[in-house]
Amino acid sequence: MPFGAYQNEIYLQGLGGQLPPFTTDPDALEGSARGRLGPGPFWYVAGGAGSGATVRANREAFDRRRIVPRMLRDATTRHLGTTVLGTEMPAPVLLAPVGVQSIVHPDGELATARAAAELGLTMILSTASSHTIEDVAAANGDGSRWYQLYWPNDPDVCVSILSRAKESGYRVLVVTLDTWSLAWRPHDLDQSYLPFIRGTGVAIPFSDPAFRAGLAKPPEEDMPSAILRWVPMFTGTDKSWAQLSFLREHWDGPIVLKGVQHVDDARKAVDAGVQGIVVSNHGGRQVDGAIASLDALPGIAEAVGEQLEVLFDSGVRTGADIVKALALGARAVLLGRPYVYGLAHGGQGGVRHVVRSVLADLDLTLGLAGFRSPAELNRDALWERA
Numbered sequence: 001m002p003f004g005a006y007q008n009e010i011y012l013q014g015l016g017g018q019l020p021p022f023t024t025d026p027d028a029l030e031g032s033a034r035g036r037l038g039p040g041p042f043w044y045v046a047g048g049a050g051s052g053a054t055v056r057a058n059r060e061a062f063d064r065r066r067i068v069p070r071m072l073r074d075a076t077t078r079h080l081g082t083t084v085l086g087t088e089m090p091a092p093v094l095l096a097p098v099g100v101q102s103i104v105h106p107d108g109e110l111a112t113a114r115a116a117a118e119l120g121l122t123m124i125l126s127t128a129s130s131h132t133i134e135d136v137a138a139a140n141g142d143g144s145r146w147y148q149l150y151w152p153n154d155p156d157v158c159v160s161i162l163s164r165a166k167e168s169g170y171r172v173l174v175v176t177l178d179t180w181s182l183a184w185r186p187h188d189l190d191q192s193y194l195p196f197i198r199g200t201g202v203a204i205p206f207s208d209p210a211f212r213a214g215l216a217k218p219p220e221e222d223m224p225s226a227i228l229r230w231v232p233m234f235t236g237t238d239k240s241w242a243q244l245s246f247l248r249e250h251w252d253g254p255i256v257l258k259g260v261q262h263v264d265d266a267r268k269a270v271d272a273g274v275q276g277i278v279v280s281n282h283g284g285r286q287v288d289g290a291i292a293s294l295d296a297l298p299g300i301a302e303a304v305g306e307q308l309e310v311l312f313d314s315g316v317r318t319g320a321d322i323v324k325a326l327a328l329g330a331r332a333v334l335l336g337r338p339y340v341y342g343l344a345h346g347g348q349g350g351v352r353h354v355v356r357s358v359l360a361d362l363d364l365t366l367g368l369a370g371f372r373s374p375a376e377l378n379r380d381a382l383w384e385r386a
C-alpha cells in the first residue's frame with residue numbers, strides 16, 4: 001500500500017462523517033500539542049538552546065530551498081524503500097532518539113515502539129528512555145530498532161548497556177556526540193524543569209546491573225543518590241576520537257555517530273572506521289547559533305557520502321523537507337519533534353497519525369515533482385535562494 005493512500009483514507013472517512021484524529025497540518029501540530037501539554041513538558045520538547053537562533057535557522061534553511069517539479073515523467077508509481085546499514089526501510093525515515101517520552105504520554109517509548117513496528121519504520125531508542133531497553137524491545141516485537149548511546153564514563157556500565165541492547169535485538173549503535181552536557185536552555189531553566197528527573201528518564205541506568213552494583217542502596221530506596229551518580233556518569237566529560245575504538249571493541253554491529261556538523265569531523269568519522277553519521281545539530285537544542293543542519297549537509301555528503309552512510313536530522317517537518325534533505329545527499333532522515341507531538345496527542349495512535357501524514361506527504365510530493373524514488377533525487381531537483 002503506497003503511503004500516499006493515507007490521503008484517500010482520510011477523504012473516505014470524511015464521507016462517513018469522520019475527521020482525522022487531529023490536524024494534518026505540520027505547521028499547526030506544535031500549537032495543537034501546546035494546548036494539550038503543560039508548559040514544562042511542552043517547552044522541554046519545543047524549546048531550543050539559548051535564543052533559539054538555531055531552531056529557527058534549521059527551518060530557514062529548508063525555506064531557502066525549493067523543489068523544481070518535473071512533468072510527464074510517469075511518477076504514478078513510487079518506490080520509497082531503501083536499506084541503511086543492513087536495515088530495510090519502507091521509506092527513508094527513522095524515528096529519532098528522544099529522551100524521557102513519558103513526559104508527554106505515560107506509554108512513552110512503548111507507544112513509539114508499537115507505532116514504529118506497525119509502520120515498519122526503525123525507531124532509535126534513547127539512553128535517556130523512561131522505559132527499559134528490554135521493555136521497549138518487547139513492545140517493538142519483530143519491528144526494527146537501533147540504540148542511541150549516551151556514552152557513560154564508567155566502562156563497566158557502558159559495556160553492560162551495550163550488551164543489553166545487543167541481546168534485545170537493537171541492530172545499530174547510534175552514538176550521540178553533541179550532548180555530553182545539556183546546553184543553556186532558558187525555557188527549562190526558567191521553570192526549573194530538569195527533564196530526566198521529571199519524567200523518570202533514568203529507567204535504563206536504574207535497571208542496569210553494573211550501575212546498581214556501584215550504589216550503596218538501590219535506586220528504589222535512595223533515588224537522589226542514584227541520580228547524583230548517574231548525572232556525572234553521562235555528562236561533564238567529553239570523549240576523544242581515539243576512544244571510539246572502545247565502542248568498536250564492545251559493539252559488533254554498525255556504529256553511527258550523531259551530531260556531526262563539520263566536514264573535517266565527518267572525515268574523522270571515516271578514519272575512525274564507523275559506518276555512518278547523522279548530520280544534526282540536535283534540533284537546535286545544543287549550540288545556539290550553530291549552523292543550520294541542512295546547510296551543513298551538502299558539503300559533508302559530498303566529502304564522505306561514498307565512504308559511509310550520511311543520515312540527516314533537525315528541522316524536518318514535511319514531505320518536501322525530506323525531499324530536500326535527500327536531494328542534498330542524505331540517505332535517510334530522522335524525524336524528531338513531530339512524532340513526539342503525535343505521542344502527546346494520543347500515544348501510539350497519535351504517533352501513527354503524524355508519521356503516516358509525513359510519509360503520505362513525502363510520497364505525494366516526490367511523485368508530483370516527477371520522481372519515482374529517492375535515488376533519482378540530486379541537487380538538480382532544487383532551487384536555492386541566495
Ligand SMILES: Cc1cc2nc3c(=O)[nH]c(=O)nc-3n(C[C@H](O)[C@H](O)[C@H](O)COP(=O)(O)O)c2cc1C
Nearest residue numbers: 045096097098099126176282283314315316336337
Ligand atoms: C524532547 C527531545 C529529546 C531529545 N532527546 C534526545 C536523546 O535522548 N538522544 C539524542 O541523541 N537526541 C535527542 N534529541 C534530538 C533528536 O534525536 C533529534 O536530533 C532532533 O529532535 C531533530 O530535530 P527536530 O526535532 O527539529 O526534528 C531530542 C530531541 C527532543 C526534541
Ligand SMILES: O=C(O)C(=O)c1ccccc1
Nearest residue numbers: 099100128179195196285
Ligand atoms: O533534551 C535533549 O535534547 C536530550 O538529548 C536529553 C538528554 C538527557 C535527558 C533527556 C533528554
